[in-house]
Amino acid sequence: MSKLRVRFPPSPTGNLHVGNARTALFNYLFCRHHEGTFVFRIEDTDRERSRDEYIQNEIEAMKWMGIDWDEGILIGGEHGPYKQSERMELYQTHIQKLLDTNHAYICFCSSEQIEEDREEARKNNMPPRYSGRCRGLTKDQIEDRIAKGDPYVIRFKLPEKESVEVVDLIRGTKTFPVSSLDDFIIARSDGMPTYNLAVTVDDATMEITHIVRGEDHFFGNTPRQVLLYEALGYPIPVFAHMPMILGDDKTKLSKRHGAFAITEYGNMGFLPEAFVNYMAFLGWSPKTEEEFFTMEELIQRFEIKNVNTSPAIFDYEKLKWYNAHYLRQKSNEELFSMVEQNLEEKGFLTDEKNKEFYLQAFQHMKDYLVLTTDIITNLETISTYNGILSDRLPEIQTPETQSLLPALLQQFSNVPEWTPDSVLNAIRQAGKDAKVKGKHLWMPLRIMMTNEDQGPEIYLVIYLMGKKKVLGILQELQTKI
């Protein structure tokens, strides 16, 4: 087999979302596994909705996931340009060729007319296909109407053959009846090519050998495109149609399900390696019980034939679990650099609470982090706490607390160096001094220091509050109990 070439062609009509990201990932894994060439192109023939900022977002998302490309947007290549809007001449040539070879024809039917036909068909429970009304127009009729300035589109003329064959690596070879299709439009009235024409021309001229995409293309677009390849005389690529990703109500994943732009996952505190690992398992399985894979390992193990055919539901909880796992693998330094800017912005980075201070904290924090942002969230909760609320006061107005309080005060004051471990020891010692232990020690302490029943390890909370604040809170409490 000659060198494999695959592509990822999003249209910049929105930010890159989960479905597209998985398509990009699988294309990438498939490509790298076979040491092929990965092409990243932009499909912006829809001038109305395409925006540059979305192109930027897609590039950013790809980089975040760790997906690089060999040819395409930003880096160019031998088969460029890689934006459809810059390839208009190519499309025109191909459209003209189809016209010249009698594989296409000019159609003057107005949108209104077509819509009426469709209505009519629907009413009669018939498939809403274009009738082929303009197929029989004579050369003179056509020239006349063009001269009159009548708007027109160009349609592909369905061949006489009965069926089209699609070779699919995931679903096997299928044949589709040509009769389920109709004379679809390949050029709009403004002269712009439509999707089916443009992708086909791009894929053919970019010499794409394998097209990996969502199942939603399988029976509609793919047969049309195969027909186009045949009419144009290009070799037909091999396809692989992946199962869809669904929301928890089993319908196509959309914003409604809380599906964010990929770049948002980063902002929300997800690690790209967790995201990629999780995504890979949406429709693919190594057929073993292993569950953690780096990108490198995925490339090595990815087999397109192991991609499932049934749709998968996006499970946010499992994504979080992967994230927590990868977060625990991070060094304290790595965690620090991930949140450093945030700490700075929030004013959590001071002379006293410096890098060293947080490095120590992260060592103890790792185990209960799910999202990177949990670090900041925890710190914020701690920093806004300013003493116990009166409704909680009765719970700690006990003889035990009364003896515990001075002991804590003393132990904390005497801590030589304020570290998570020394704080922990101080608490234990204070417990001994006051002869309080178990939940009689820890629960009141938690309530005193946070006003909550649960949260991160209390000694860590106390460490993060800093000595000064802790002593202040305890002293204040002494006057209330």
Place this chain on the structure above:
RNA sequence: GGUCCCGUCGUAUAACGGUUAGUACACCGCCCUUUCACGGCGGCAAUAGGAGUUCGAUUCUCCUCGGGACUGCCA
């Protein structure tokens, strides 16, 4: 209506035609930690239904049912 896809615990998935149908997430217990989490142990929980082929079907075939996608001068 047409075309096409899909159907194993709630979710993701595993199981040469022969397994007490496995694993992970979630959930629930217990242990560890003088809370939670982490970790350990255990539990709950699935082959949509019906025929057929077969000594034997989650696996192959057919039908039914259920779900989904597409049916644009969007991609």
